[in-house]
Amino acid sequence: MNAWYQQTAPQQDVVLSTRIRLARNVASLPFGSRLSRDQREQLDTQVQQALETIHLGDNTLSFLRLDDMDPVERQALVEQHEISPDFAKNPDGRLLVLSQDGSISIMVNEEDHLRIQVLHSGLALKEAYELCNRLDDVLDSQLGFAFDRKLGYLTACPTNLGTGLRASVMLHLPGLQQQKLISRLADTVGKLGLTIRGTYGEGSGVVGAVYQLSNQITLGITEKDAMENLENVTAQIIQSEEQARKALAQNQTALEDKLWRSYGVLKNARLLSSEECQQTLSWVRMGVAMKLLPPISYSTLNQLLLNTGSASVCKDQGQLLRPEDRDKVRAAYVRKVLQES
Amino acid sequence: MKCERCGQREATSVFTQTVNGTSKTVHLCSQCAQEQMMGGWFSDFGLGNFMGLSHSGYAPHTSKQCPNCGATLEEIRQTGLVGCAKCYETFAPELSGTIERIHGASAHVGKIPSTSRTAVQLEGRISELKTRLAKAVADQNFEQAAALRDQIRDLEAQNQQDQQGKEKAE
Numbered sequence: 001m002n003a004w005y006q007q008t009a010p011q012q013d014v015v016l017s018t019r020i021r022l023a024r025n026v027a028s029l030p031f032g033s034r035l036s037r038d039q040r041e042q043l044d045t046q047v048q049q050a051l052e053t054i055h056l057g058d059n060t061l062s063f064l065r066l067d068d069m070d071p072v073e074r075q076a077l078v079e080q081h082e083i084s085p086d087f088a089k090n091p092d093g094r095l096l097v098l099s100q101d102g103s104i105s106i107m108v109n110e111e112d113h114l115r116i117q118v119l120h121s122g123l124a125l126k127e128a129y130e131l132c133n134r135l136d137d138v139l140d141s142q143l144g145f146a147f148d149r150k151l152g153y154l155t156a157c158p159t160n161l162g163t164g165l166r167a168s169v170m171l172h173l174p175g176l177q178q179q180k181l182i183s184r185l186a187d188t189v190g191k192l193g194l195t196i197r198g199t200y201g202e203g204s205g206v207v208g209a210v211y212q213l214s215n216q217i218t219l220g221i222t223e224k225d226a227m228e229n230l231e232n233v234t235a236q237i238i239q240s241e242e243q244a245r246k247a248l249a250q251n252q253t254a255l256e257d258k259l260w261r262s263y264g265v266l267k268n269a270r271l272l273s274s275e276e277c278q279q280t281l282s283w284v285r286m287g288v289a290m291k292l293l294p295p296i297s298y299s300t301l302n303q304l305l306l307n308t309g310s311a312s313v314c315k316d317q318g319q320l321l322r323p324e325d326r327d328k329v330r331a332a333y334v335r336k337v338l339q340e341s
Numbered sequence: 342m343k344c345e346r347c348g349q350r351e352a353t354s355v356f357t358q359t360v361n362g363t364s365k366t367v368h369l370c371s372q373c374a375q376e377q378m379m380g381g382w383f384s385d386f387g388l389g390n391f392m393g394l395s396h397s398g399y400a401p402h403t404s405k406q407c408p409n410c411g412a413t414l415e416e417i418r419q420t421g422l423v424g425c426a427k428c429y430e431t432f433a434p435e436l437s438g439t440i441e442r443i444h445g446a447s448a449h450v451g452k453i454p455s456t457s458r459t460a461v462q463l464e465g466r467i468s469e470l471k472t473r474l475a476k477a478v479a480d481q482n483f484e485q486a487a488a489l490r491d492q493i494r495d496l497e498a499q500n501q502q503d504q505q506g507k508e509k510a511e
Contacts, residue, residue, distance in 0.1 A: 027426055030409070030424055031410075031422065031426075034425065147453070148429065148449075154429055162449045162451060218444065218451075219444035221450065222452075222492060
């Protein structure tokens with residue numbers, strides 16, 4: 001079975017992936033940190049039982065106790081966006097429900113009792129929400145979620161009250177970043193009830209140009225409106241990004257040189273740090289989208305982006321290798337994937 | 342310079358994180374930088390930002406405690422998290438202002454789970470929306486009116502579905 005990030009989806013030239021997350025709590029139990037170890041394990045069992053009746057075709061669910069995993073394995077799941085860093089750090093009594101293709105991940109005993117998450121490649125808010133909503137209905141009918149007529153779904157943190165919905169898209173914005181338009185963009189989306197955040201180095205040390213855009217408000221807005229708002233703003237950002245890329249292409253030789261060098265690094269490097277890997281992947285993804293580089297499928301590009309984190313490249317070794325050894329393993333992995341693609 | 346996150350390894354990268362235009366710069370080692378980059382999806386805001394109370398000498402005015410889970414207002418303020426569903430009732434007077442500041446609204450309009458959905462509730466919501474729709478039309482705010490009309494239609498469909506479900510069950 002293909003992994004979730006290998007699905008084809010609209011707008012993959014700019015949108016890396018879509019995530020829908022619902023925060024839910026069982027009405028009859030105290031929240032998060034107030035649960036005893038026994039209560040946590042009981043909840044794990046109840047969730048597992050509740051999901052036994054659901055039919056997902058070949059995409060079967062696994063029930064993974066975090067205590068049973070080694071730290072590298074947990075960290076790799078963080079790098080692949082399946083679980084939160086906090087969830088990986090404190091495995092005590094926590095359960096992860098993970099579908100075979102990785103599109104569904106339910107964190108049990110996170111900040112809320114349940115964080116139901118669905119991932120999809122590209123821009124696919126509706127599809128991801130429909131699946132998430134179905135899981136929510138099945139779990140609710142068995143567990144009974146805390147819901148208040150006025151405040152909606154009750155969550156441990158008041159920032160999630162109401163729908164408990166966080167809808168996000170991961171955007172690849174090398175054009176806007178090069179044109180230094182991100183901070184203006186951030187001001188604009190902030191006024192529309194959305195948040196954009198990205199982590200990047202200073203000056204030329206830009207890493208990956210990956211930004212996350214998500215809804216900030218969950219109370220007083222329907223799921224549909226929140227997602228439509230996000231989708232509309234995303235469409236506008238895609239347009240601006242495409243314009244920004246065109247502007248970069250005006251200096252064609254310089255741009256092509258940059259893209260082909262990055263391509264060369266990925267195909268040939270013997271040592272590849274995480275930062276260099278993300279940065280060159282970013283250029284190559286843009287080059288492929290602009291048809292200035294030979295075609296590489298988005299499936300392959302996603303695979304490289306998600307599986308080259310420090311823990312992910314060391315997963316088979318069962319422990320975190322020294323940085324220089326990691327860089328060697330990473331370089332070999334990237335060369336192999338590109339050769340096979 | 343040592344990494345500002347773990348305080349142990351040598352810092353090798355300078356990172357600027359921007360949230361809605363506000364930038365924060367930190368010096369990180371390669372491992373922490375990696376974790377920082379990967380945490381993207383999950384790094385939500387803490388409530389402290391909104392309550393504006395986590396930083397300075399706040400003196401508790403109340404020893405009120407949730408009868409269900411034992412959480413105190415002081416604990417909620419410190420962690421930004423309530424202790425149980427009942428806390429929202431217990432601390433309603435203290436929390437309502439914060440909730441409204443965060444969301445700019447105080448009432449849920451989204452999904453109602455079928456377990457706690459009754460015809461009465463749905464009809465109540467529909468009539469409330471109809472009042473808002475009439476006002477939007479009167480104000481010539483047609484964009485809002487269209488959105489409200491869609492919401493009303495969705496709820497009426499939901500209501501009808503529930504009724505049919507019940508008839509079947511009987």
